[in-house]
Amino acid sequence: MPIDPFELQPLPHGTAPHDSILPAHDEDLATAALDGRAGFLQSMARVFAENKLAVASLVVLIVIVLLCFVGPFIYTTNQTDANDALLNSIQNSPPSWSHPFGTDDSGFDVLGRIMYGGQIALIVGFLSAMVATIIGVAYGALSGFFGGWFDALAMRFVDIGLSIPVLFLLIALVAIYRPTVPILIFVIAAVSWLVPARLIRAETLSLRTREYVQAVRTFGGSRRRIIGRHIVPNSVGTIVVFATFDVADSILLLAALGFLGLGVPAPQTDWGTMLSNGVNYASSGYWWEIYPVGVAIVLVVVALNYIGDALRDALEVRLQRN
Amino acid sequence: MLGYIVRRTLQAIVVILGVTLIVFLLGQLIPGGQARAALGPKATSIQITHFTHLNGFDQPLWVQYWHYIVNMLNGDFGYSYKNNQGVGRLIVERLPKTFTLVGASTLLALVIAIPLGMAQAIRRNTPFDYAMTAASFILYAMPAFLMGELLILLFSFTLHWLPSAPPTDASAWAVFTDPVAFILPVASLAALTVASFSRYMRSSVLDTVAEDYIRTARAKGAGSRRILWAHAMRNALLPIITLIGLSLPAIVGGALIIEDVFNYPGMGLLTVQAANNDDIPLILGTTLVATIATVLGSLLADVLYAVADPRIRLGGD
Numbered sequence: 196m197p198i199d200p201f202e203l204q205p206l207p208h209g210t211a212p213h214d215s216i217l218p219a220h221d222e223d224l225a226t227a228a229l230d231g232r233a234g235f236l237q238s239m240a241r242v243f244a245e246n247k248l249a250v251a252s253l254v255v256l257i258v259i260v261l262l263c264f265v266g267p268f269i270y271t272t273n274q275t276d277a278n279d280a281l282l283n284s285i286q287n288s289p290p291s292w293s294h295p296f297g298t299d300d301s302g303f304d305v306l307g308r309i310m311y312g313g314q315i316a317l318i319v320g321f322l323s324a325m326v327a328t329i330i331g332v333a334y335g336a337l338s339g340f341f342g343g344w345f346d347a348l349a350m351r352f353v354d355i356g357l358s359i360p361v362l363f364l365l366i367a368l369v370a371i372y373r374p375t376v377p378i379l380i381f382v383i384a385a386v387s388w389l390v391p392a393r394l395i396r397a398e399t400l401s402l403r404t405r406e407y408v409q410a411v412r413t414f415g416g417s418r419r420r421i422i423g424r425h426i427v428p429n430s431v432g433t434i435v436v437f438a439t440f441d442v443a444d445s446i447l448l449l450a451a452l453g454f455l456g457l458g459v460p461a462p463q464t465d466w467g468t469m470l471s472n473g474v475n476y477a478s479s480g481y482w483w484e485i486y487p488v489g490v491a492i493v494l495v496v497v498a499l500n501y502i503g504d505a506l507r508d509a510l511e512v513r514l515q516r517n
Numbered sequence: 518m519l520g521y522i523v524r525r526t527l528q529a530i531v532v533i534l535g536v537t538l539i540v541f542l543l544g545q546l547i548p549g550g551q552a553r554a555a556l557g558p559k560a561t562s563i564q565i566t567h568f569t570h571l572n573g574f575d576q577p578l579w580v581q582y583w584h585y586i587v588n589m590l591n592g593d594f595g596y597s598y599k600n601n602q603g604v605g606r607l608i609v610e611r612l613p614k615t616f617t618l619v620g621a622s623t624l625l626a627l628v629i630a631i632p633l634g635m636a637q638a639i640r641r642n643t644p645f646d647y648a649m650t651a652a653s654f655i656l657y658a659m660p661a662f663l664m665g666e667l668l669i670l671l672f673s674f675t676l677h678w679l680p681s682a683p684p685t686d687a688s689a690w691a692v693f694t695d696p697v698a699f700i701l702p703v704a705s706l707a708a709l710t711v712a713s714f715s716r717y718m719r720s721s722v723l724d725t726v727a728e729d730y731i732r733t734a735r736a737k738g739a740g741s742r743r744i745l746w747a748h749a750m751r752n753a754l755l756p757i758i759t760l761i762g763l764s765l766p767a768i769v770g771g772a773l774i775i776e777d778v779f780n781y782p783g784m785g786l787l788t789v790q791a792a793n794n795d796d797i798p799l800i801l802g803t804t805l806v807a808t809i810a811t812v813l814g815s816l817l818a819d820v821l822y823a824v825a826d827p828r829i830r831l832g833g834d
Contacts, residue, residue, distance in 0.1 A: 351531065351535070352535070354532060354535075355532050355535035355536055355539065356539070357766070358532050358536060358766065358808055358811060358812050358815075359536060359539070359766070359804065359808045359811075360766040360767075360769045360770040360773070360804075360807055360808065360811060361766065361767075361770055362770040362773050362774070363769075363770070363773065363788060363800075363803065363804040363807050363808070364804060366773075366788055366789070366792045366800060366804075367540075367543055367797070367800045367801060367804050368543070369792065370791070370792045370795065370797055370800050371543065371546055371547050371548070371797060372546075372548070443658075447660050450660055450662075451660060451661070451662060451774060454660075454662040454774070454777070455774070455777055455789050455792070456789070456792075456793050457789075457792055457793070467662075470662065470663070470666075471662075474666055477666065477669070477670055477674065478674055485666065485670075489663050489666075489667075492660060492663065493655075493658055493659060493660075493663070496658045496660075497654070497655070497658040500654075500657075500658060
């Protein structure tokens with residue numbers, strides 16, 4: 196019979212597990228860990244900086260984020276009042292000095308609209324990746340840590356979830372709950388937490404048999420302490436790399452929903468909705484309603500993928516894309 | 518091998534049962550309940566109560582789930598109140614179309630990706646390899662809808678070579694009667710899978726070349742041409758079968774978008790139309806059928822792999 200390293204062993208003299216048994220020692224360990232971490236962060240930054248493509252991607256990403264969130268304060272355009280747009284500007288006008296990327300079929304300025312829709316794309320992409328990662332990490336760590344039938348059942352559920360084509364599940368959820376920004380964040384997270392759950396579970400399985408984790412166990416460290424202080428922090432590389440890729444995937448999923456007419460409701464907009472709208476006029480040659488927003492989507496997604504690749508090398512994570 | 522196939526089939530059955538449970542529970546999540554969703558906001562509470570009782574929505578969940586499973590086994594996948602038709606009938610009309618699209622594009626992707634990946638592995642770290650790697654990264658990041666629209670813009674609107682409209686013939690046989698209409702949808706969907714298939718093929722060949730039996734073949738004096746074709750390629754090709762199985766959910770998802778782009782009347786377009794029409798029973802039905810088809814496709818891929826690979830076929834497991 197295999198020995199479970201986490202099987203509760205009766206402690207001698209009937210003492211309760213107590214974290215403060217090793218205060219001085221713990222502090223030493225903490226200082227050592229901090230020193231090690233500083234060195235680790237430096238070497239990580241060095242590996243990352245050597246990757247020119249990743250550094251360029253980071254610059255592109257920062258520029259796009261600034262464009263979307265700071266840009267509207269400098270380049271002010273009306274993006275909400277449809278009546279005003281129809282009255283005071285020209286519809287479908289090609290790029291000019293007053294409208295660098297032209298206007299769309301409602302008379303909205305396309306450059307301003309890319310900023311406005313980009314805010315939604317970036318916020319939804321970032322937050323849903325965060326929610327998915329948090330749920331996935333908690334689920335995977337618990338499943339791997341407890342093992343046995345609990346793990347078997349938990350992982351079977353993940354298998355079942357992963358067998359449903361993501362877009363079908365996403366459309367079903369959006370149709371049931373109606374697309375608003377908060378709902379979209381949770382719905383996209385609801386279809387993307389399965390992969391990190393599986394990754395972290397595998398990591399936990401290998402970490403829980405490591406000697407230092409067993410040592411904490413022997414010293415009477417609680418399960419919460421082992422998971423919270425040792426297993427999750429040691430998986431941080433995998434978590435960060437997954438989360439980076441997942442921001443890109445979430446932005447793509449939101450764009451796909453928008454393209455299918457299931458994006459954020461008007462007067463808000465997102466990049467997918469803009470593209471879907473512009474496509475109706477593609478045959479008329481109004482290229483400015485498609486290409487700028489298409490380039491924006493691809494740039495952000497490619498940049499995030501390159502950054503994720505470089506982080507994977509820098510953090511020495513063995514995580515295969517797909 | 519028989520043991521493996523039986524075990525894998527049982528696994529697929531468990532997954533399918535789990536998916537039916539998830540889809541059933543999704544139906545329970547509708548805010549306001551299924552009766553309200555079917556009858557609309559103007560229905561009176563008496564109508565709602567009557568409808569709820571009539572359809573058994575007031576019974577315990579496990580009884581409802583049991584009826585759901587029994588109905589499904591009898592081919593009843595629910596009722597689309599918006600279309601006034603059974604969900605099963607609506608899906609049966611569309612399913613062959615999606616099969617054609619997914620099958621043809623996967624075949625096309627393989628025909629392009631396998632030689633491409635091999636060539637990249639043989640000429641690795643040459644400008645050709647780098648160019649193809651860069652191209653596949655771009656394809657990889659390209660959203661399906663953008664790919665479809667760009668191809669339409671180029672080949673239909675600019676060059677006027679190919680139609681952007683879907684085949685007019687409603688049956689799947691249109692692939693033979695009206696093949697030109699299939700070129701753009703099939704090519705768009707294939708372009709998305711070529712990237713991952715060729716990357717996989719490239720690393721699969723490189724992995725195989727590093728194996729011991731290749732060294733043995735070389736030591737026996739086999740020429741590099743013979744080593745490549747007789748030893749390396751056969752072994753490098755096998756994992757592609759598994760890759761197809763694993764990629765199926767993504768390909769079926771991509772097909773949904775491509776169907777919407779080209780107005781191609783398959784399961785995906787049916788789902789999108791249902792979503793824009795608040796037809797939740799229909800969405801749940803297409804989701805379930807698409808998933809079951811995907812799971813069965815992956816099962817088929819695994820069985821084929823077991824048959825094709827002597828290490829599993831003769832493993833006695």
